[in-house]
Amino acid sequence: MPHDVTMPQLGMAQDAGKIVSWLKSPGDAVSKGDALFEVETDKATMEVEAQADGFLTGVSAAEGDDVPVGQVIARISDNAEDDAAPEAAEPAPAASAAGDLSEGHRVTMPQLGMAQDSGLLVTWLKSPGDEVAVEDVLFEVETDKSTMEVEAGRKGWLAATLAEAGEEVPVGQPVAIISDAKPEATVARSVKDGAAKPAAAEAQGQAEPAPAQPTAPKPAAPVAAGGRILASPKARRLALEQGLDLGRLAEAGHPQPFHVADLEVLRAMPERGASGAPGVAAAARRLTARAAEDGLAGFADWAEAQGLTGDAMLAGLAGASLGRDGAVVVAVERFGDRVVHSVPGGRALSGVTPSEDAPDLLVRDLRGTRLASVEMGPEDVPVLTVTAEGDGLSITLECAAGQLEGPEAIRLLSEFAGRMEQPLRHLL
Structure with a gap:
């Protein structure tokens, strides 16, 4: 099936491009990824x-x-004999109840990547x-690889929107018209519509059409076609940084589309555990530190003299690192077994005692295993995981954003x- 080669849009305000040179000649065999021309x-x-x-x-x-x-400036065909020039399709004029808007500046769907045929208009x-x-941003567009804001490129009035949020628009197709003068009536239509819709309908029974009132485009459906999530670039970035799943809003x-304000709604939603029941929040913090050597081996004799087991010693060191004034309950997991200790405030390891209370902190000791690193996500409490790394140790802290503030997490680790x-x- 022939594939049309079109002039790409390399900048938001670009209307045209100059062909500097053709790097392939008519009839040449080409493979996907070969450079065809310079623009x-x-x-x-x-x-x-x-x-x-x-x-x-x-x-x-x-x-x-x-x-x-x-x-369209060329075609990639199945055979070299198909040398007929492709017919350039004339863009359909944007007509409205106010008259012909063809004199306005057309803002087209940009090409954000060489392999892009269309873009999803997010909002x-x-x-x-x-x-x-x-420099005003008109709309946001999403492709498989990026989400970008598209600027007006010139001053004027937004006379027409030719696509709705949530619609796929072919590259180069007009999506808006900016007029130099304030329009008497505006147009808002969908890509699927064959004709423009006046942004404000005429009053019935009036000899003269009533002045059109600016209307906001229709909001996107709760779930976009194909299961894609519509969100602004800033909302996506913050959700990624904070470990928030936009899919839960969908x-x-x-x-949709989701904006930064919607993240507050997402944070307030009860999180799900493995069974789908409310549980801990999504992981938002994961920090890793390294110790040059495992100092616990040489410290074991002293700990035994104090009547401390290895689990109690780990709990005491972790509880003291949390830096809280009162007692801290620390659970230690090793080889599938869990023991829980209460660690008093201060530095008195001798005061570490068994406990049956819910832990404030979990230490997962994997030094005797083959595991070199972990990324298991948060649990009900912050988790410190210790693994062997040569003669030293690698220690990872995982927690949800609401469990530890950033400085507190850094200090603990x-x-x-x-x-x-x-x-x-x-x-000391």
Whole structure:
């Protein structure tokens, strides 16, 4: 099946590109990824790659030509004999109840990657009728690899929106029209619509149409087509940094696209454990420290003289590292067994006693196993995992964002790693 080669959009404000040179000739065999031609814009010169295997045919633009973004300039065909130039499709004029808007500036779906055929319009940040400046963000678009904000590129008024949030729009197809003068009536339509819809309907029975009022685009459905989650770039970044799952908002039917304010709703939602019941929050912090040596081996004789088991000693060192004034309950897991100790405030290891209370901290001792690192996610309490690393130790802290503040997590891990390397620090 023939594949059209179009002029890509290499910048948000780019209307056209100049073909600097063709790197393949008509009839040449090409493979996906081969450079076809070089294109120059105001800001960059780039090579455009073939997006399919076949033969370069139907070349309709020459070196030095300025070509509008999205215009078909060649074809990759199944055979070299298919040399008919592809017919350039004329963009349909954007008509509205207020008249022809073809004189306005068309904002097209950008090409954010060479392999991109279309983009998902995530959300509109301006409404029909709004006045816009050159750097104002009109909408957000998502591809398989990135999410970006698209700017107006010029000042004026947003006279028409030609796609709705949640719709896939082919690269180069107009999605908005910016007019130099304030429009008397505006247009808001869907890609699926064959014709434009007036943003404000005419009043019935009136001889003259009523002035159109700017209307916000229709919100996206709670779940996007294909199961994709619609969210602003900032919301995605913060969710990733904080270990929040945007999919839970989608499952709950929270309307998309998601923005930063929706993260508060997500944080307030009860989290699920393995069985789907409410449990701990998603992991938001994972820190790793290293100790040059395992100091507990040389400290064992002293601990035994004090009547301390290895588990009690680990619990005491971890509890003291938490830095709290009162007693701390610490659980220690080793080879599948768990023991729980109450650790008094201060540095008195001799005061560590067995406990049946719920732990405030868990120490997972994996020094006797073959495991070198862990990433198991949070539990009901912060978890310190100790693994062997050469002559030393690797210590990982995992916890949810609400369990420990950032400075508190850093202090806990740093203090515990230091005590594991030099246990005498605990007594000094």
